[in-house]
Amino acid sequence: MSVTALSSPSLARRQPSWLVRLFDYKPFLVVMCLAPAIGLLAVFLTYPLGLGIWLAFTDTTIGRRGVFVGFENFQYLLTDPLWWNAVFYSVVYTGIATFGKFALGFWLALLLNNHFPFKSLLRAIILLPWIVPTVLSALAFWWIYDPQFSIISYLLVDVLHWRSSNVDFLGSPWPARFSLIAANIWRGIPFVAISLLAGLQTISPSLYEAAMLDGASAWQRFRYITFPMMMPILAIVMTFSIIFTFTDFQLVYAITRGGPGNSTHLLATLAFQRGIAGGELGEGAAIAVSMIPFLVFATLFSYFGLARRKWQQGEAND
Amino acid sequence: MTDTVAQSAAAAKAAPDTMAWDSGLRRLMMIYLPLGCFVLILLFPFYWMAITSFKPNAELMNFKQHNPFWITSPTLAHIKHLLFDTAYPHWLWTTMMVAIGSTTLSLIASTLAAYAIERLRFRGSPYVGLGIYLAYLVPPSILFIPLATVVVQFGLFDSPLALILVYPTFLVPFCTWLLIGYFKSIPYELEECALVDGATRLQILRRITLPLAVPGLISAGIFSFTLSWNEFIYALAFIQSGANKTVPVAILTELVTGDVYQWGALMAGSLLGSLPVAIFYSLFVDYYVSSLTGAVKE
Incomplete structure (x- = not known):
């Protein structure tokens, strides 16, 4: 464009570098830089998300293009006791596991925030459960929960003599449900603890010194300094935790596959069983779509419920 | 980031004095x-x-x-059985290739995107950033059924290439946000100097911004590698033939056979499958911790 205004010698000199100048033209550069990321996300995330919602309103099966059936899939789900069971267990699973993860993770973060030798080594070790592939640690839990050769049963029966028979971890509904929740808490503690530890370290020690001078007890210091200061980061970590616990798939699929008697199905495993294993893509997609309202609600609740404190404190930014 | 470290060091030093009682x-x-x-x-x-x-x-x-x-x-019988009587080495190889491929792809895409959002500062760049962040909140459990049909449409069903292309959906948002944070910490004046000296935008990215963002790139890289190594649901849904499976899926679907579980072989498989990420992790612990906490704080 501006080339025409230039004198001919400089034109001759600059001519070969039109490619360079094209890449210096900002709108073009912006488009080029964003294209790979936006392209990938549009094709493999946005489009499937829309397609999934569309599939939920059709009776597509594997190998057959479906037709639009309106709310039929959802009406069927509302009469399906298995779906209600999965909704119930998903909520219970998310609720108890999130509570456990945050209670224990916060405690661990407070412990790690003390000064002691080998601190960084310990912090590295603690993250291990989160680094190792979930399915593989879930297999270890499956083995730990074995009906005959469970190490926990061995401890309780043969070493401590607290029980006379082996614990039946995965054989009946409620023990199986709680065994899965325990495994989920085990896996989630490191992430919560390390994230919250990072938050704890940003709290200025002078606040604690001031509180101690005023004679605040350890509990008061936690309640009135640590907890309020941690609210913003708690809100974010909890939002993530709730989303990924509610849509959890790996642990349940690896340990019980929804059994015994479909009692431990989460919505994600039920969607997989109906959609991929059973071939009913439309119904599976409807189950997956039925997670969205819960997720939106949980996100809004945890984010605004907790993060509201931030502007109440009058902080502009963290 | 450095501020935090300095503060935490100060906090750690102050702790023994205040807790003297x-x-x-x-x-x-x-x-x-x-x-x-x-x-x-x-x-x-x-x-x-x-x-x-x-x-x-x-x-x-x-x-x-x-x-x-x-x-x-x-x-060593279980490990020997695993390495010589099953396709385990092949599964390890597939998993490695998928992890490296998707990590490379997402690093390139997210570096460019983060640079455009943070440094080129076009109109609406905050919204693009927010959009990419929201993409991170869409869990794979919602997407895997429609994605399976998309993968079939592209003729990629049962091919590891499908995994390489699909994993960036959860890697790119994470890496982009991590890298935006790193780019923010690089002084803009450095780029302005280079602009004044007549460098093109791409030269600036290659010669100035990227070398300074190496720690961020390493963090994003090892995180992506770990996440793609651990991914399960897509690999389970898109891969059918035994030979193309990734380690987590293969152990669960190929080694769990019959009524009597071969616990020795299963645990050996889990151990070997965890080792690459564990070794990787032990080499880069500090990067993991900083990227985990950095991403949460962003």
């Missing part, structure tokens, strides 16, 4: 004892996994005569 016993009961319990519980499954993979079957199934917490006659 702590007596030794109290410290033991309040800190070391619970900490010990946490470490014990968090590490026990790995210990159990490791010890099971070296136990002969006779010891595995007999707690009465052998102490289950120890091995009397360790054996």
